[in-house]
Amino acid sequence: INTATMAYGGIPKDIENYVSAPYDPRFPNTNQTRNCYQNFIDFHRCKKVRGEDFEACKYFKRIYTIICPNAWIEKWDEQIAEGRFAGKI
Structure with a gap:
């Protein structure tokens, strides 16, 4: 039983189903810029x-x-809408 959660009436609805991005071994470093760009592409x-x-x-x-x-x-x-995105899509 988590008494801290119970004391405040449960988990707030906005974070109840919070999901973070899973680990991607292609991008092991803290800087996630390339990971961001690659998933966008x-x-x-x-x-x-x-x-x-x-x-x-x-x-x-x-x-x-x-x-x-x-x-x-x-x-x-x-x-992309203007046709001038640098990446290959």
């Missing part, structure tokens, strides 16, 4: 081939939305 490649509702595509999207700063995601999405 992997999502868009997967979406192009399989569609956004494919389970693996959802996984890549979930990981990059956890790891990447929102400003980067917005910037990259804007670049």
Whole structure:
């Protein structure tokens, strides 16, 4: 029994189902910039081939939305829409 949790009425709803990105052996260091970028690229490649509702595509999207700063995601999405994104998708 966790008395600290009980004293405050349980776990708050906004963190009850919190999930962090799992360990990826391709990116063992603390700096997760490459991990962020790679999952962003992997999502868009997967979406192009399989569609956004494919389970693996959802996984890549979930990981990059956890790891990447929102400003980067917005910037990259804007670049993709304008046809000037540097990555190969």
